[in-house]
Amino acid sequence: MSGAALGIREELIRRIRAHGVETYPYECCGALLGRDGDGAREVADLLPLANRRDDSPRNRFEVTPDDVRLAEKTAREKRLELIGWYHSHPDAPPRPSEYDREHAWPWYSYIIVSVRGGEPEETTSWRLRDDRSAYDPEEIETTAHPASI
Amino acid sequence: MAVKVMIPTPLRAYAGKQESVELQAATVGEALSALTGRFEELKKHLFADDGRLRSFVNVYVNDEDIRYLQKDQTRLREGDTISIVPSIAGGAQSHPTRERAY
Numbered sequence: 001m002s003g004a005a006l007g008i009r010e011e012l013i014r015r016i017r018a019h020g021v022e023t024y025p026y027e028c029c030g031a032l033l034g035r036d037g038d039g040a041r042e043v044a045d046l047l048p049l050a051n052r053r054d055d056s057p058r059n060r061f062e063v064t065p066d067d068v069r070l071a072e073k074t075a076r077e078k079r080l081e082l083i084g085w086y087h088s089h090p091d092a093p094p095r096p097s098e099y100d101r102e103h104a105w106p107w108y109s110y111i112i113v114s115v116r117g118g119e120p121e122e123t124t125s126w127r128l129r130d131d132r133s134a135y136d137p138e139e140i141e142t143t144a145h146p147a148s149i
Numbered sequence: 150m151a152v153k154v155m156i157p158t159p160l161r162a163y164a165g166k167q168e169s170v171e172l173q174a175a176t177v178g179e180a181l182s183a184l185t186g187r188f189e190e191l192k193k194h195l196f197a198d199d200g201r202l203r204s205f206v207n208v209y210v211n212d213e214d215i216r217y218l219q220k221d222q223t224r225l226r227e228g229d230t231i232s233i234v235p236s237i238a239g240g241a242q243s244h245p246t247r248e249r250a251y
Contacts (some may be wrong), residue, residue, distance in 0.1 A: 007167045015168070027241070047159070051239070053240075059240045059241040059242075060238070061237075061238065061240055062236065063238070064236055065234040065236045068235050077198060082158060085237050087240070089241040091241075092241035092242060095226070097241055098241035099239060100240065103237070103239050104160070105194070105235055105237070106160070106163075106194065107157050107161075107162060109157035127160060132194070
């Protein structure tokens with residue numbers, strides 16, 4: 001759908017991976033705050049959130065509507081947009097599952113980090129197609145310093 | 150009743166890139182029906198194949214979740230604001246202990 005890359009500072013990728021390690025063997029989750037310009041999208045900050053899925057946190061995560069509204073408010077206060085979400089897949093590949101697809105929204109970027117045996121592995125990003133049929137991979141472009149759009 | 154429907158960012162591309170849409174409706178159900186009538190592409194993102202709201206689509210009338218009101222039969226008053234708020238869910242394909250077994 002997008003074809004565009006997702007820009008993110010290395011420090012923020014490290015924080016996402018550390019969050020996945022911290023909550024292992026449970027899934028972590030959080031919001032991506034940033035900017036979406038003409039063909040360019042950049043993560044500028046993160047909002048780590050609690051996984052509200054108490055019954056199956058090893059392979060499920062949930063962000064409640066109240067937390068979504070908190071993320072939107074936080075983004076507005078920072079003059080940013082809520083552009084997506086991150087979560088971990090403990091002991092599983094960083095690919096969206098069918099469950100991910102059924103529950104996904106278009107437009108958002110979805111970063112997934114695989115954490116195996118408590119160690120972070122591959123980190124990927126995905127966007128849902130307009131017709132909801134599948135995810136397309138979104139290239140992650142890491143930068144050492146803040147970029148501007 | 151003239152009401153305003155707030156469109157969440159991920160769905161604005163399917164609603165003429167608008168943050169909100171003004172329309173006439175007497176109930177929440179009528180409002181969502183009018184909305185998806187005007188913007189057909191929104192339908193698949195709001196409703197499942199059985200015609201019911203997707204479980205991760207939350208609808209509020211002036212900050213009250215319609216699940217705690219009369220759901221889609223919730224009556225609207227002039228000037229009400231309806232907000233469509235996502236909840237976000239997902240997770241790995243299978244239980245990790247099963248996956249490790251393969």
